[in-house]
Amino acid sequence: MDYSPLFISLKTSICATIVAFLFGIIAARLAIGLPKRVKAVLDVILTLPLVLPPTVIGFILLLIFGWNSPVGQLLRKIGIRIVFSWEATVIAATVVAFPLIYRTIRASLEQIEPSVLDAARTLGLSEWTIFWHIMLPMTLPGCIAGAILGFARALGEFGATLMIAGNIPKRTQTIPVAIWSAAEGNDMQTALIWVLLIIVISFFIILPLNLFGEKRT
Amino acid sequence: MxxxxxxxxxxxxxxxxxxxxxxxxxxxxxxxxxxxxxxxxxxxxxxxxxxxxxxxxxxxxxxxxxxxxxxxxxxxxxxxxxxxxxxxxxxxxxxxxxxxxxxxxxxxxxxxxxxxxxxxxxxxxxxxxxxxxxxxxxxxxxxxxxxxxxxxxxxxxxxxxxxxxxxxxxxxxxxxxxxxxxxxxxxxxxxxxxxxxxxxxxxxxxxxxxxxxxxxxxxxxxxxxxxxxxxxIGIKNIAPAFPVGNRKINVPDWGIILETNQNIPDGTNYVAIRAHHIREAQPNETVNCFDFNVSRKQNEPFRIQEILTLTPESCQNNESGQNNGTSQTNKTGQTKTPLIRFISGTQDPFFSSQEVHLIRRLCIPPSHLLLLKNEQ
Incomplete structure (x- = not known):
């Protein structure tokens, strides 16, 4: 049996989580400083990838990175092809993992008592110091939770991945794609192995989240 | 600095x-x-x-x-x-x-x-x-x-x-x-x-x-x-008032006209007396002395709190004409704002007494009467 989907899935999810985490933390920090209405609208936009059908995400990504799009042509000029590449799996997983990470981090940033930050300011600490030494440590549980949720979501990504990265064995075939591919080809046994494997992996990813969460309350 | x-x-x-x-x-x-x-x-x-x-x-x-x-x-x-x-x-x-x-x-x-x-x-x-x-x-x-x-x-x-x-x-x-x-x-x-x-x-x-x-x-x-x-600053007895002379001020809520020990400043529209400044009247004392019903008495750890209402007979300003609209209800004296008096524990002969509804002659000393303004 070919185990490449497992490694592709793990590699893709790790990369996607890291990228989505960086964007998520920046977006969350910027969002909490915004006026309420602006924040509400931005929030909806940033949350959309969570609720839209994966095919819509895939379609939009194709529009952006496709061969005929401005971005796609620009990338082609410098010799990068996104569509049907491994990088495309990362992009698809990043987009769907981002809302979960962003929302979780933002929620825990908002939990911080404003007077703690005000006190830090009156003590002369720079906004940068406040963010790194006070806000981030205080939101560490939220950051971990966000990363775990984002990783689990990235691991399960299927629709958008299939549309933009395709089903190329040993290159873009992640576990969810492999399951679909095997079942499609009537290879139920292979499909079942992958199904069981992804259930076990997901279980052990989510488990610490709950154990950790209980400790906090 | x-x-x-x-x-x-x-x-x-x-x-x-x-x-x-x-x-x-x-x-x-x-x-x-x-x-x-x-x-x-x-x-x-x-x-x-x-x-x-x-x-x-x-x-x-x-x-x-x-x-x-x-x-x-x-x-x-x-x-x-x-x-x-x-x-x-x-x-x-x-x-x-x-x-x-x-x-x-x-x-x-x-x-x-x-x-x-x-x-x-x-x-x-x-x-x-x-x-x-x-x-x-x-x-x-x-x-x-x-x-x-x-x-x-x-x-x-x-x-x-x-x-x-x-x-x-x-x-x-x-x-x-x-x-x-x-x-x-x-x-x-x-x-x-x-x-x-x-x-x-x-x-x-x-x-x-x-x-x-x-x-x-x-x-x-x-x-x-x-x-x-x-x-x-926690003064318990405060009521609206209006001057009726250089050194006399009418307090409709309490039903009495009080004398002051100074000329009343312009704009005075409230009077106040601290709860522990209300004292028993001396025999033969008349200035600012009135008969009060002790309608409630509460023992606090180190003092007694008395809720006082003026006896109807002592009421001075029902017929003053300044509050025609409400004089009907004021006649009985029951609708007057009660005053609160604090008595430090041991010096009072009534300390251990649980008796209520007794009548007391009390004095609101002019020296402790506070004249206030409310500009708002």
Whole structure:
């Protein structure tokens, strides 16, 4: 049996989580400083990838990175092809993992008592110091939770991945794609192995989240 | 070390409009909850931006709406002690202090931190997190952190409200010592008149965002002058009144006309008498003496509280014609506002008596009668 989907899935999810985490933390920090209405609208936009059908995400990504799009042509000029590449799996997983990470981090940033930050300011600490030494440590549980949720979501990504990265064995075939591919080809046994494997992996990813969460309350 | 504030800010229920100057003293800000005390401090610290006006700390303009100056809190060098202390929960006591001194070299930082921790008796807790400390200890950490930032002025926002009552006096004594060592200006916000009285030489009374009184604390306690001040310093008996002569004032709510020992100032429209200033009338005494029904008597730990209503026979001003509309109901004397009297425990012959509904002849001494204005 070919185990490449497992490694592709793990590699893709790790990369996607890291990228989505960086964007998520920046977006969350910027969002909490915004006026309420602006924040509400931005929030909806940033949350959309969570609720839209994966095919819509895939379609939009194709529009952006496709061969005929401005971005796609620009990338082609410098010799990068996104569509049907491994990088495309990362992009698809990043987009769907981002809302979960962003929302979780933002929620825990908002939990911080404003007077703690005000006190830090009156003590002369720079906004940068406040963010790194006070806000981030205080939101560490939220950051971990966000990363775990984002990783689990990235691991399960299927629709958008299939549309933009395709089903190329040993290159873009992640576990969810492999399951679909095997079942499609009537290879139920292979499909079942992958199904069981992804259930076990997901279980052990989510488990610490709950154990950790209980400790906090 | 001076502070000059002249700001306005529109808030949900009123407009904050304060203007005062203070120098090298502990100035108390007394006011009911939500009267704008904390917002005033936050404006000075730069946490909240006023709509207009200016704030000058030691000659440095930190805010001026006309000249478009608005320094961030980091550059204002104000020490702010928050109600809940606002310590950094993920850091130890030592780290809470050290982060303020980040700009110093390591050895210097350590030395300064050691000094302040020792001064505030915090060395033994230096490795603990704030959540492991008591309220009083947390407050000392907040003070230590604030003092190492070498503030030009110190602002304390209800510093004792988060403490258990039995701890308060001890913590207050400690805080008073630390504050005494600070040579600059201190602003102390509280809704507790006792704290202000003990800690502040001068005080400012805020009511719905405007200054109702500003003056020496002891003087304002002796002669509050305004209705808002009288209420906030805890005077129990206050009623609307109007002068009926140079030294006579009618108090319809109490049903009596009182004599004063001074000419009544223009604009006087309230009178007040402290509950412990109402006393038994001497035999043959007549000035401001009336018969009261003791309608309720309550034993408190160290004193008795009596609720007094005027006997209908003593009522003086039903037929005065000033309150025609309500004179019908006033005839019985039952609708009069009762007065409250405190009697210190052991000196009163009735202390052990549970008897109520007795009639007493009591005197409201003209020397203790307070004449107030309410401009709002």
């Amino acid at each position: 001076s502070l000059e504030v002249n700001i306005t800010k529109k808030l949900a229920h009123f407009t904050l409009k304060v203007s005062f100057r203070t120098e090298n003293e502990c100035l108390g800000l007394l006011g009911a909850s939500g009267c704008g005390k904390s917002i005033t401090l936050k404006c000075i610290a730069g946490i909240v931006q006023p709509d207009s006006g200016f704030i000058v700390i030691n000659g440095c303009t930190v805010f001026d709406s006309e000249r478009k100056i608005n320094l961030p809190p980091q550059k204002r060098r104000t020490g702010f002690l928050f109600q809940q202390y606002a310590l950094f929960p993920t850091m130890t006591v030592r780290e809470n202090v050290e982060i303020v001194l980040r700009h110093l070299k390591k050895t210097q930082r350590k030395q300064s931190t050691d000094e302040i921790l020792e001064k505030l008796r915090l060395q033994e807790f230096s490795r603990q997190k704030p959540s492991q400390l008591s309220g009083g200890q947390q407050q000392r950490v907040a003070m230590a952190r604030m003092l190492v930032s070498s503030p030009e002025i110190i602002m304390l926002d209800e510093p004792f409200s988060a403490l258990d009552s039995f701890l308060r006096l001890a913590v207050e004594t400690e805080l008073a010592e630390i504050l005494a060592a600070f040579s600059g200006t201190i602003l102390f916000v509280s809704h507790n008149r006792d704290e202000i009285y003990r800690l502040c030489q001068r005080m400012l009374v805020l009511q719905n965002g405007t200054i109702a009184a500003l003056g020496t604390t002891s003087e304002l306690f002796r002669n509050p002058e305004t209705l808002a001040t009288a209420r906030l």
